[in-house]
Structures are given as structure tokens and as C-alpha cells.
Amino acid sequence: MKLVILDRDGVINQDSADFVKTPDEWIALPGSIEAIARLSRAGWRVVIASNQSGIARGLFSMDVLTAIHAKMRREVSEAGGAIDAIFVCPHGPDDGCLCRKPLPGLFQDIGRRYEMSLAGIPAVGDSLRDLQACAAAGCAPWLVLTGNGRKTQDGGSLPAGTQIRDSLACVADALLAGEAQ
Template identity: 60%
Template sequence: MPDASRLVILDRDGVINHDSDDYIKSLAEWIPYPSSIEAIARLSRAGWTVAIATNQSGIARGYYDEVTLAAMHTELERQVGEAGGKIAHIAYCPHGPDDGCACRKPLPGLLIQIRDALELNSLEGSWMVGDSLRDLQAGEPMGCRPVLVRTGKGRRTEAKGTGLDGAILFDDLAAFVDRLLSHEL
């Protein structure tokens, strides 16, 4: 069983891959940051567990379907695997903002799914890495340590400055992993 203090939960769009205000609607549009794939692999090789919590309202909006999303996640897992890493679990919310679900971030539903899938008692002390305030807010009630990356929507989130108390800021996922693996966090 994984140890929550050695768990890193990542948002997907804007943290692992380029984001788009028009949504990532196809495998061709899913373009990872090369440094993020290697960063995930480095975490895995160092004994960390990596999971993903991602809102995918484009499904509810009819922009793409769950088969297309699965193809993106299969490719993500393939690339991470080729680099020597592993993703323990991917939780996603297919709902729109007005659907009234319990899983859409900033609610903690996706993190609860991760906790249960990994058979953990809690997520206390794990890391939640995102590029938006709602990513960090989802981790807060679960006891996650917040990290904001400046990729994706991160610079806009940082510029707003609201709600980032306690968050550690990094230029990208690779910079966070560098610090984490050097035991400076």
C-alpha cells in the first residue's frame, strides 16, 4: 500500500500537458510538456506514487467522448512507462460546472476516488500540484500540501494572488520534482 506522504497528485491540463481555452479534444491536441513526462518518471523511480485528478468537462459539453479521453490517458501512461515511470491512478470528472456532481474540482471528490483506489486511510501530507486555484482547493480538505506551477493557467492564477496562502510556487512540474527529490521540501 502506498504511503500518503509519498504521494503526488497532479492536475493534467496545464501541469502535464499544454492547456487550451478551447479544450484538449483529441489525442492530436494532447501535447505533453517533455519535462513533465520525465518528472513523473523520476518520481516513480524514486519510490513516489503519482496519481492524476483532472476535470474533463469537455465530455459533458460534447467536445469529445470518454473513448477519446481514454486514448489520451493511454498515451500518457505509455510515455511515462517508456521513461521508466508509472501512474498509479487517473481520476477524472466528466461533468459540467452546473451538473451538481461531487467530483468536479474544487470539490474533493476526485481526491477521494484516488484515496479509495490506492486504499489509503487519508491523503494527509500528500502533494497536490495544479495550475489553478480550484486544484489547490480540492486538496485542502484532504490535507494535501498545495503546489502551484506557472505552466498552463498558473501564471494567471499567481497574478490574481487570491487563495494561494501556503502554496509553494514553481515554474513547472520538473522544477517541483527537482526540489522534492533533493529533499528540500
């Protein structure tokens, strides 16, 4: 099975220091929806793994998060693709959970769901915690320079083997050209 794991904010959509709290605030980055659709049409299962501490902080409800994700799924569907699953950590930074990135819990949940090892599975993020979580789960880390990506790249200390691309569209180009998996 060809599987790719994506962070959401800063990879697929515009990130916000104030959190993405409504469907109207969720705005896709240029080319990201089409990138997901291209991967999906080529037989890749696209899975999202996203920290969503805005729930624990009381900034939005699970129902609102569901509506945001329905908008994202609808846009991908309209482009001819699909998102296979969305895994979220709803906890705050001090809640002591195992699913909040940089811990690998979300990725381990994905491995259990698909009954497979995540060794070498490409995982795309824009922050160091995304890359740390995917590397801890055995995935192949890919950094995009959208969202917080440039700051992450400039900060150094990236996990070994991290691939760097300008955007999710560029990652899709590389994956479809056989540069991973």
C-alpha cells in the same frame, strides 16, 4: 507510501481553451514526462486528478479520453516511469457533482482508493480550483507556473502554505530533494 497528485492540463500537457479533444492535441509540456518518470523511479506513486467536462459538453467521448490517457501513459512508460492511477470528473460545471474541482471529491476518492489520509500529500495544479480542492482534502498545495499558473499566482488568494515552482520538473526536483513528505 509516497504519493503525489497531479492535475493534467496545464501541469503535464499544454492546456487549451478549446479543450484537449484528441490524442494528437495532447502535447506534453517540456520536462513533464521526465519529471513523472523520475518521481515514479524514486518510489513515488503518481496519480492524476483532472476535471474533464469536455465529456459532459459532448466534445469527446470516454473512449477518446482513454486514448488520450493511453498516449500519456505510453510516453511516461517510454521515459521509464508509470502513472499509478487517473481520476477524472466527467461532469459539466452545472451538474452539481461532488468530484468537480474546486470541490474535493476526486481527492477524497483517491484517499479511499489508497486507504490513507491525504494530510500533507503534495498535489500539483495550475489553477486556483486545483489548489482549493487539494487544500479542502488536506493535501499540500503546489502551484506550477505553466498553463494558467502565472494568472493564478497573480490573482492572489492562494491556499495557505502553497508552494510555487516554475514547472512540474521543478516540483519533482523539490520532492526528490525531500522538500515535502
